[in-house]
Amino acid sequence: MRIRLKPKHFGALLPTDILFQTVFWGDVKSRVGWEVRAFDIGLREPSGDILVLTRSIGRGIKAAYVPQGPEFGPDPENYGFFLEELSEAMAEHLDPTVAFIRYDLPWESHYAREVREQIWPGRPEPRLREMRMNFGTKSWNLRKTTVDMTVADTMVVDIRDTEEAILSRMKPKTRYNIRLAGRKGVEVSLASAEKLPAFYGLYCQTAARNGFFTCGYQHFSALFSALTSGPGSPDLLFLLASRKEDLLAGAIIAISGRTAVYLFGASSTENRSFMGSYAVQWDAIRRARSRGCMHYDMGAVSPALDPDHPFHGLYRFKTGFGGRIVHRCGSWDYPFNQDTYDAFRKSETAGGEFENSRKVHNLTSC
Known part of the structure; x- marks a missing residue:
């Protein structure tokens, strides 16, 4: 059944433990240049809501960003199908110049158990992750971002x-x-x-x-x-x-x-x-x-003890506080304009063509 979205003012967002899906966060982002939208989300009746941010990335093109949302997702094997349906529903309400949606997903990673039990040192390469995420979708359009946002692996302390x-x-x-x-x-x-x-x-x-x-x-x-x-x-x-x-x-x-x-x-x-x-x-x-x-989310760490990981120092410091590492899905893109999106991806890693690519690339807190 097709997901339905109903626009509403972001000031009407429901309370949540996810800071980045609150009215407060929408207000913060509106003060630093983002356009802020909100939608009730559901099938027949609303079952939650979602905060969506948009901004120009140059050349008359915009990007949409969903910070740590949506809060509630389906069974892991249906992640991709749900995101595809959600993206297509959202496209009907977004400016046609939006080239892609970037989701910073709060959901547990498909590979969380394997990482926790050290069956694998980390997650599979992006190509294999994309195959799993897109399984069951119609368009196979979900793309793994070049770099996960800082919440892909986070240290949470039970307090x-x-x-x-x-x-x-x-x-x-x-x-x-x-x-x-x-x-x-x-x-x-x-x-x-x-x-x-x-x-x-x-x-x-x-x-x-x-x-x-x-x-x-x-x-x-x-x-x-x-x-x-x-x-x-x-x-x-x-x-x-x-x-x-x-x-x-x-x-x-x-x-x-x-x-x-x-x-x-x-x-x-x-x-x-x-x-x-x-x-x-x-x-x-x-x-x-x-x-x-009840919980203190200390933020980014490497997924395991890995001296070569850029967050290794954070891992050493934060694991000392007795928490557990939560392995999330990380960041995923759903392109609407493939040529523009491909050009943005190149700019994001190499810099240049899109004036705001760096800002879109690192958005969890900034």
């Missing part, structure tokens, strides 16, 4: 238990570093938006040190400008760790429903022996737990 129990599940070295920070006089405090410039400088320093993509300062401003006091609205924890006059580390954590999400982190290149980053993460866990959160 429903007591603080003592949470600490007991951590690696001994992590517990030691948390306590070491306290002994060295590191203090973590809630900061206001006035401290953003100092945090942003630290954030850029961290990105340069690790070779990560950086978001523009306007995105950080938008995060705080979009905050509301409405019931069920996401909130932000802006934490800074310092020792005397020295700023050591910081983090911006969003709380949506029962889930806390680590959005951005930063640490000073100097004074790293004071373990400011460990103090910040432990403080975030304690504060999120006190606000009724």
